[in-house]
Amino acid sequence: MIRYALRCDKGHDFDSWFRSASGSDTLLAGGQVSCVVCGSTQIAKAPMAPAVPVRAAADGPQPLDAPASAAERRLAALRAHVERTSDYVGDAFAAEARDMHDGVKPERPIHGEARLEEARKLLEDGIPVAPLPFGARRKMH
Ligand SMILES: [Zn+2]
Numbered sequence: 001m002i003r004y005a006l007r008c009d010k011g012h013d014f015d016s017w018f019r020s021a022s023g024s025d026t027l028l029a030g031g032q033v034s035c036v037v038c039g040s041t042q043i044a045k046a047p048m049a050p051a052v053p054v055r056a057a058a059d060g061p062q063p064l065d066a067p068a069s070a071a072e073r074r075l076a077a078l079r080a081h082v083e084r085t086s087d088y089v090g091d092a093f094a095a096e097a098r099d100m101h102d103g104v105k106p107e108r109p110i111h112g113e114a115r116l117e118e119a120r121k122l123l124e125d126g127i128p129v130a131p132l133p134f135g136a137r138r139k140m141h
Helices: 019-027 069-084 095-102 118-126
Strands: 002-008 012-017 042-046 089-091 109-113
Touching: 012 019, 019 042, 019 118, 089 095, 095 109, 095 118
Parallel strands: 089 109
Antiparallel strands: 002 012, 002 042
């Protein structure tokens, strides 16, 4: 998200948020931004350094589908990959991982929640588990 100071052809100053610098140019050139005071669509960027918030800014609207930072986008992509390619087993994670390791159940990729103590025990027994950098999203069945 980038905030630009804008000025209409009547000299009214106001701010607007855009998803990207190129997106703002497209919207301005297409007359899709109008002055909050007089409604003019002859809008130009006022000279000002754009403000790029690290997290969701409290003082501007946010598109709901746009993660705030590159790090959050990478995390969202990783999460989507994990959720797409493995089964969510919730609190049964430790038991499921152990059963697969012991050959009780066929192996498949899973993710879920385990207490620290459970995860440590799995690793001690040579069962490969790794922490995910996000909390699992509980799915409704
Ligand atoms: Zn105006």
